[in-house]
Amino acid sequence: MSNKELKISKNKQESELYSLSSSDRAILNALQDNARITNAQLAKIAELSPAGLQKRLRKLEDSGLIQSYRAVLNREQLGLDLLAIVNVTLEGHSPDAVTEFDQAIVEMPEVLTCYRTMGSNDYVLKVYAASHTELDDFLMKKLLPLQAVSRMTSSLVLRQIKETTTIPLPP
Numbered sequence: 505m506s507n508k509e510l511k512i513s514k515n516k517q518e519s520e521l522y523s524l525s526s527s528d529r530a531i532l533n534a535l536q537d538n539a540r541i542t543n544a545q546l547a548k549i550a551e552l553s554p555a556g557l558q559k560r561l562r563k564l565e566d567s568g569l570i571q572s573y574r575a576v577l578n579r580e581q582l583g584l585d586l587l588a589i590v591n592v593t594l595e596g597h598s599p600d601a602v603t604e605f606d607q608a609i610v611e612m613p614e615v616l617t618c619y620r621t622m623g624s625n626d627y628v629l630k631v632y633a634a635s636h637t638e639l640d641d642f643l644m645k646k647l648l649p650l651q652a653v654s655r656m657t658s659s660l661v662l663r664q665i666k667e668t669t670t671i672p673l674p675p
Contacts, residue, residue, distance in 0.1 A: 584632040587661040591625040595654035
């Protein structure tokens with residue numbers, strides 16, 4: 505695969521090769537920087553007509569390359585001053601235990617990000633809370649009672665140095 509092509513999967517069984525043009529890169533970079541950019545501004549950046557821009561956007565969305573458009577909120581202004589990184593180890597690694605844990609985590613709004621990992625932990629969670637008490641309640645009343653959970657450790661984040669959703673595109 506050359507550095508000008510990205511493999512895009514519409515679903516897990518079907519995949520196709522999608523080659524990014526310079527206009528596609530311009531569109532994607534601009535949208536990653538500001539998803540509220542006007543279509544007129546975006547068309548100018550991508551050097552496309554308004555109709556050409558709409559066609560490209562639809563193609564990028566239909567391919568799944570653009571998954572969604574979202575607002576990024578300031579958690580501190582919402583009173584969510586506490587950020588914890590929680591490492592979880594499961595008791596067993598049966599498919600049922602993994603599925604049960606995955607489904608439970610999806611239903612927990614306190615968990616912003618969950619990764620299934622290899623290594624000393626099975627999962628790494630990013631959890632926001634308004635206070636130490638709220639975090640403790642989440643850990644003790646929601647996470648630890650899950651049957652599959654064997655061990656859990658957490659670290660409190662003192663300062664966030666970097667967080668981005670921007671994915672660097674190949675040249």
